[in-house]
Amino acid sequence: MTKFLLSVHVLAAILAIGPVTVAAGAFPASTRRALAAPGGEREVAVLRGLHRTCRVYAAVGIAVPVFGLATANSLGVLGDAWLITSIALTALAAAVLVLLVLPRQAALLDDVVASRRPRWPPSRLAMHTGLFNLLWTTVTVLMVVRPGSTTGA
Template identity: 65%
Template sequence: MTKFLLVVHVLAAIVAVGPVTVAASMFPPAARRALAAPDDTGAAGTLRMLHRICRVYAVAGVVVPVFGFATASRMGVLGDVWLIASIVLTALAVLVLGALVLPAQTALVEGGGTVRRTARLAMFTGLFNLLWAGVTVLMIVRPGSTTGA
């Protein structure tokens, strides 16, 4: 059962978190292009599509921590420092996505954009991606783990 939970956890991370990180990273340059050519309907459509990918896959990403907790519980590592650190980083990533990235994308999609806003969004997106990179490293390295990594 532990292997099944771990497989679902890892697959969900790849399938749900991966597209959000890529689409969120693509959004600021696409927004700059859309601002430079306000009459280009293709650029506006690209922004809407990238924003939708971020929103939909962010919701699907809920599966990742759910199966992560289930896996950690079965493995008996819920109190390990590496896991607690990864939970904190995940919570911060969720907060950055939900409170900073998605609202900034929404504002840009709805036409309330400036080049400065796209730069700020790029910074928030970079922070979001760095947080997920930290979680990934912790999941692989598991410092102090006694589970045989």
């Protein structure tokens, strides 16, 4: 059962977090292009698609910690420092995504559609997206390295 849970956890991370990471990373540059060409239907459609991808896969991404906790329980490592750190960083990454990235994407999309000056510069969104990506990268490294692990890694 542990191997099944771990497989689902890893697949969920790849299939859910990967698209959010890519779409969120592409959003600021696409916003700058849309602001440079006001009224462009293609640019607005790209922004809508990127934002929808982020929202949908963020919701699907809930499976990652769910299966991660089930895997950790199965392995008996729920009290390990590396896992507790990973859980805290995952919660922080989720907060950055839900409280900063997604609302700012929505606001920038509204501003582009209304052809008005953006409330926040796309560079600020890029910074929040970079923070989100850095947090997930750190969690991934912790999952692979697992300090104190008996696997010899």
